[in-house]
Amino acid sequence: NPALLAGSPYRFDLHLGGLSGQIQNNYVGLRSSAILNGNWRTISDSNYTDILPRVLNGESKSLTFQTEVQLPSLLVSLNPRHAVALTSRWRTLGSLNRLGEPAARFAYEGLEVPDQFGTTYNNDGFGLAAASFLEVGLAYAGQVYQNGPHQLQAGLHLRWLRSLAGSYFYARRLAYSFDDAETLNIEEGEIEYAHSAAIGAIDPNFQPTRDLIGQEGCSGLGVDLGASYTYATADDTASGRPYRLRMGLSLLDMGRVSFNQSASTGTFSGSVTGYNLNTLNGGNSVAFFDSTLQAEFSYTPGANTFGMALPTTLSIQGDLYLRPRLAVNLSSALAFQRIDCADCLRAATYVTLTPRIEGRRRSLGIPLSVTGSNSFGMGVMAQLGPVVVGSGNLASALVTDNLKALDAFVAVRVPLGYPTQKDRDRDGVPDKEDACPREPGLASNQGCPEEEEPAEVVAALPEPDPQAEVPTQPEPEPEPETQPETPPQPQPEPQPAAQPEAPAPQVQPEPAPQPEPQIPAPAPQPQPEPEPQVASTPATPPQVAQGPQE
Numbered sequence: 359n360p361a362l363l364a365g366s367p368y369r370f371d372l373h374l375g376g377l378s379g380q381i382q383n384n385y386v387g388l389r390s391s392a393i394l395n396g397n398w399r400t401i402s403d404s405n406y407t408d409i410l411p412r413v414l415n416g417e418s419k420s421l422t423f424q425t426e427v428q429l430p431s432l433l434v435s436l437n438p439r440h441a442v443a444l445t446s447r448w449r450t451l452g453s454l455n456r457l458g459e460p461a462a463r464f465a466y467e468g469l470e471v472p473d474q475f476g477t478t479y480n481n482d483g484f485g486l487a488a489a490s491f492l493e494v495g496l497a498y499a500g501q502v503y504q505n506g507p508h509q510l511q512a513g514l515h516l517r518w519l520r521s522l523a524g525s526y527f528y529a530r531r532l533a534y535s536f537d538d539a540e541t542l543n544i545e546e547g548e549i550e551y552a553h554s555a556a557i558g559a560i561d562p563n564f565q566p567t568r569d570l571i572g573q574e575g576c577s578g579l580g581v582d583l584g585a586s587y588t589y590a591t592a593d594d595t596a597s598g599r600p601y602r603l604r605m606g607l608s609l610l611d612m613g614r615v616s617f618n619q620s621a622s623t624g625t626f627s628g629s630v631t632g633y634n635l636n637t638l639n640g641g642n643s644v645a646f647f648d649s650t651l652q653a654e655f656s657y658t659p660g661a662n663t664f665g666m667a668l669p670t671t672l673s674i675q676g677d678l679y680l681r682p683r684l685a686v687n688l689s690s691a692l693a694f695q696r697i698d699c700a701d702c703l704r705a706a707t708y709v710t711l712t713p714r715i716e717g718r719r720r721s722l723g724i725p726l727s728v729t730g731s732n733s734f735g736m737g738v739m740a741q742l743g744p745v746v747v748g749s750g751n752l753a754s755a756l757v758t759d760n761l762k763a764l765d766a767f768v769a770v771r772v773p774l775g776y777p778t779q780k781d782r783d784r785d786g787v788p789d790k791e792d793a794c795p796r797e798p799g800l801a802s803n804q805g806c807p808e809e810e811e812p813a814e815v816v817a818a819l820p821e822p823d824p825q826a827e828v829p830t831q832p833e834p835e836p837e838p839e840t841q842p843e844t845p846p847q848p849q850p851e852p853q854p855a856a857q858p859e860a861p862a863p864q865v866q867p868e869p870a871p872q873p874e875p876q877i878p879a880p881a882p883q884p885q886p887e888p889e890p891q892v893a894s895t896p897a898t899p900p901q902v903a904q905g906p907q908e
Contacts, residue, residue: 359584359608359675360513363441363499366433367600368773376428376769380750382706383421383454384731385462386412387762390755411760412466419462420731421454422706428769439501445493445517451669452488453704456697457481461534469539469635478535478545487703489524489666491615493517493580507602509588517613519578524617524666525553528700537632544630547655550700551626552664553644554617560644578615580668584608586675592783596796598682606675611668611705622648624660669705670694687712687723693730706730706763710750712739719743725750733762744772 392398392409401409429446436442458481463471499513533545585608590601622645633654641647651657676688689712693705707730714723720741727735727750735751749766783805789795792805799806 359586359606359673360497360515360582361499361511361584361586361606361608362604362675363433363443363497363513364439364501364511364586365588365600366435366441368433369435370774371433372772372774373428373431374744374770374772375430376746376767377426378428378765378767378769379423379425380706380763380765381421381423382729382731382733382763383419384413384417384733384762385419385421385457386410386466387733387760388764390759390761393755393761412462413762414459414463416459419454419457419459422704423452424705425450441499443495443497443515445495445497445515447493448490449493450488450490451703451705453486453669455485455487455695455704456483458484464536469536471536475536475538478533478543481529481532481534483529483697484532485526485528485700487526487528487666487701489615489617489703490522491524491575491578492520492522494520495580497582499584507589507591507594509590511586511588513582513584513586515582515584517580517582519580519613519615521554521575521578521615521617523554523556524615524664525557526666526701527551530700540635542630542633542635544628544633546629548627549625549651549655551651552617552619552623552660552701555620558620558622558644558648576616576618576663578613578665580611580613580615582608582610582612592796592798594679596783599679601677602679604675604677606673608673608675610671610673612670613668614665615668616663616665619660619662619664620648621659622652625658626651626655627658628655630654665701667699667702669703671705683716685714685716687714714739716741723748724753727751729763731762734758735763737765744770746771 387410388398389409389411397405398409427448429448431443431445431447433441433443457465458479460471460474460477460479461481461484463474495515495517497513497515499511501509502512503510528550529547530550531546531548533547535543535545537543584606586604586606588601589603590599594600594602638647638650641650671694672692674690674692677685678687679685688710690709691705691707693707695704696702708727710725710727712723712725714721716722720743721739722741723739725735725737725739725748727737729735733751734754736753736757737748737750738753739746739748739750745768747768749764751761751763751765754761783792783794783796783798792799794804794806797807799808
């Protein structure tokens with residue numbers, strides 16, 4: 359969600375790089391025991407059914423995979439409410455959609471399925487799609503509304519795409535049968551097939567880094583939109599929580615990427631009877647497969663370029679802090695699935711619940727997920743300094759023996775700067791300069807609310823006049839003594855004229871309302887010097903200390 363860039367705890371956040379990959383399907387699983395004992399490394403034609411169990415339920419089969427190479431990216435916080443980011447990555451996406459179970463059985467068992475020989479099967483809508491491309495993006499996020507603890511953020515991520523390789527195969531109509539494991543009949547076929555020139559170069563000597571990067575590619579545009587709501591009170595921030603609740607909604611991967619289309623691809627239609635599959639054994643390249651299709655079907659060449667739609671996904675996120683270092687996250691990805699789309703890339707659908715414990719530079723989480731293929735996953739994720747590593751379902755090997763989804767990721771990120779200084783109450787006054795660090799206040803009042811004086815300011819004020827003690831002594835009595843050093847007496851009346859040094863106007867200000875109006879009219883009567891009496895007077899409550907200083 360690009361909106362989550364706003365309010366980053368870092369001034370600069372540099373992602374040096376990372377790797378991630380995921381695959382999920384609803385047909386073939388992987389025995390957890392084969393992972394734990396290492397038997398998966400010795401898979402062969404004789405034992406693959408034990409290591410890779412399958413699901414036969416009469417439903418169509420699907421598969422999605424994705425790999426991502428995260429290239430250097432940088433986030434810059436313009437201020438606590440706005441941020442921009444430069445991003446770059448290399449993505450490869452692929453999907454298989456609506457493969458009928460009979461065709462899935464032929465593929466799994468190497469065409470040796472005698473009980474299906476001689477039967478015609480329809481598999482309209484079956485499709486394959488894959489694409490590899492580079493991305494360079496610019497993102498912006500900012501706070502658009504705030505009312506007390508309620509905040510709204512919005513974000514936009516624009517990405518320029520540079521295509522490397524792409525292909526799709528879509529059967530708009532397909533009816534087929536097998537006489538045996540070597541003879542195929544296409545009773546009706548209408549197939550849309552396209553690939554880039556880089557795919558046409560695939561042969562036994564193919565090298566991806568040389569043959570993909572070196573190809574001339576086309577451009578595309580991708581867009582991500584996001585919004586988030588944050589609820590954060592002063593008590594939350596004072597206790598160490600960045601917020602109490604954060605919810606987000608984002609629409610990801612809108613757009614298309616274009617490719618230069620190979621001249622040997624296009625639309626193929628017609629029927630084929632008794633095709634000997636052994637003739638394919640002599641070819642081990644994409645070019646050979648293309649020439650076979652042209653020879654057996656009616657062929658209509660395609661355009662010079664073709665586009666592929668990105669796997670648009672709706673994502674919903676929620677993050678709740680139960681305690682300052684204990685939180686739980688709920689996130690989901692709902693991939694849009696257009697059934698009749700030939701050139702659409704598809705993404706995985708999942709819902710993940712992740713409780714986590716976090717520190718300043720360390721965190722640990724346990725993601726629990728359910729995928730669109732109805733498989734349950736449990737994983738682990740950890741941050742150790744600049745390194746983030748984890749898997750969303752690898753820990754499932756400890757609780758289930760049939761994994762139909764796997765993913766893993768690792769990344770290195772280096773925060774280059776923190777906010778200027780720690781500010782727990784988020785009032786803009788750093789804690790070390792804030793006399794009220796747990797309560798939002800004014801910078802002009804040293805971070806305290808307007809109605810309160812900081813403790814440091816109160817302590818620096820001179821002691822008040824002894825008359826301020828009248829509220830604590832309800833029965834004042836006049837004292838005959840005229841010594842200025844005598845202890846303060848709780849009477850409101852000044853002494854008789856014995857010390858002419860003090861000017862009469864000092865009697866005028868009355869710092870607080872007197873509970874008993876026994877004070878004579880404030881005639882200009884002399885009184886002892888206030889300074890010596892203050893020197894021996896105990897401190898009085900701060901709220902009445904302001905009167906004599908006026």
